[in-house]
Amino acid sequence: MEINKLKNLLEEFGENVRFEHDLKKKNWFNIGGKAKVFYKADNLKDLVNFLKKLNNEEKIFILGAGSNTLMTDGLFDGVVIKLSKNFNNISLLGNDIIIAGSAVLDRSLSDFALNNNLSGFEFLSCIPGTIGGGIRMNAGCFGKEFKDILLSIQAIDKGGNVITIPSKNIKFEYRNNDLSEDLVFLSASFKGVKNDSDKISKEMNKLKAEKEKNQPTKIKTSGSTFKNPVMQTEKKVWELIKDSVPLDKSFGDAVISSKHCNFFVNRGQATFKDMKKLIDFVAKKVLENTGVRLEKEIKILE
Ligand SMILES: Cc1cc2nc3c(=O)[nH]c(=O)nc-3n(C[C@H](O)[C@H](O)[C@H](O)COP(=O)(O)OP(=O)(O)OC[C@H]3O[C@@H](n4cnc5c(N)ncnc54)[C@H](O)[C@@H]3O)c2cc1C
Known part of the structure; x- marks a missing residue:
């Protein structure tokens, strides 16, 4: 929906609805651009009302703590919903x-x-x-x-x-x-x-x-990037990565953690594209070297 139409439609939600809202601080990677609409749901009644207003005409992403999500640098052309502390x-x-x-x-x-x-x-x-x-x-x-x-x-x-x-x-x-x-x-x-x-x-x-x-903490990461390929091999994903990828490979500030090679890290100013390139590079190298097609564990919002 066009943004001015959304502004009229969602007026009654006041400050709980933000337009072109920053996503960077809302995820563990500390990467991201803006969401066309960001909605903080205060309670169930408001959330029901909000969803009915949208009438299924927008892409919707529900955001938790953002510890498993990589977000686009550009504009997410949809609605991000975050549940407020009333869902706590x-x-x-x-x-x-x-x-x-x-x-x-x-x-x-x-x-x-x-x-x-x-x-x-x-x-x-x-x-x-x-x-x-x-x-x-x-x-x-x-x-x-x-x-x-x-x-x-x-x-x-x-x-x-x-x-x-x-x-x-x-x-x-x-x-x-x-x-x-x-x-x-x-x-x-x-x-x-x-x-x-x-x-x-x-x-x-x-x-x-x-x-x-065994795993890095207090850094900008989303935890395990890929799932263990349990149906394809008994090897853990970190073993496949270790055997297939130069672990000092980086794209901009997107790097592989030295503590656990399935954890990818934003060491400073990594962009969505940097992190995406690293993810694609690692998946390609593992496929070439082992024949195993890795599946992403992290969710990508773009
Ligand atoms: C340092 C670190 C260590 C980690 N260790 C582990 C680990 O040991 N084991 C493990 O499994 N994971 C681990 N993770 C990954 C992550 O913490 C988990 O996947 C976690 O469950 C994601 O929760 P979240 O609230 O951050 O989800 P988000 O990243 O916010 O969202 C993840 C997915 O859940 C959906 N979602 C969130 N809330 C809702 C809702 N209310 N309704 C519907 N959908 C919703 C989102 O739409 C998205 O698809 C780790 C991550 C980090 C950064």
């Missing part, structure tokens, strides 16, 4: 069920579980995303994934209809699932197992230490 609620239901809003950070869910003597959530202390991003990605580490603790999700489709989906009706795969791209996740319920808080805390610290030892 977290509560205990009965003894062992936690309900968390989609904007809750994984590590906050992990801390909440610890404070309520529930285990099963320890791995989440190592993933820097939100619940929404974790559901979409079936995020995981140390042999655990979202699917292992998820009971159900609540979501809204782009027509504004709110639905609940039990996790047994969702087909999960490694870093993927069959949930429609059309859904905005609102909240989720999870089941834990009662345990001693000291044991839970010890396990969390062990996993965090392990993660810190």
Whole structure:
């Protein structure tokens, strides 16, 4: 839709709707241009209203913590929706069920579980995303994934209809699932197992230490760039990259992490094009050298 038409259509959302809004600071790579429309959804009622107004006529991208997303340097010709802190609620239901809003950070869910003597959530202390991003990605580490603790999700489709989906009706795969791209996740319920808080805390610290030892932290990255090609080879993706690519290869400020070669890093002023070139270069070299066609784990918004 043309921008002036959108400005009229979305006037009632006031300051929560921004036009040609900067995306660079909204993702871990610290790369990006502008979104034609950026909408901070304050609550469910407003979100339903907003989606109905758009009437499915715009490309929509739901942004979590931006820890798995590479964003275009140019103008994203669509609408980016970010859930506000009102989607940050977290509560205990009965003894062992936690309900968390989609904007809750994984590590906050992990801390909440610890404070309520529930285990099963320890791995989440190592993933820097939100619940929404974790559901979409079936995020995981140390042999655990979202699917292992998820009971159900609540979501809204782009027509504004709110639905609940039990996790047994969702087909999960490694870093993927069959949930429609059309859904905005609102909240989720999870089941834990009662345990001693000291044991839970010890396990969390062990996993965090392990993660810190093997993967870079506190840098501009999106974590693993490619998925492990589990159907094609038993080798891990980092092994394929290490065997196929000169690890000092860079395009502008887009470089390969010296700590983990499946983590790509913006060491300063990398652009979308720099990072994209590095991603394509690595995929091409791995294919030439090993015959394995890598699939991207990170999401690209362009
Ligand atoms: C240092 C570092 C370490 C990492 N380690 C791991 C790891 O160990 N394991 C792992 O699996 N990942 C890891 N990641 C990747 C990333 O943290 C996960 O994929 C995380 O789940 C992404 O969540 P997010 O909120 O940042 O999602 P975003 O990057 O914001 O979005 C990712 C996808 O989720 C969708 N999405 C987000 N919120 C919603 C919503 N409410 N409704 C519908 N769709 C939504 C987006 O549209 C997009 O398609 C790491 C990343 C970094 C930077």
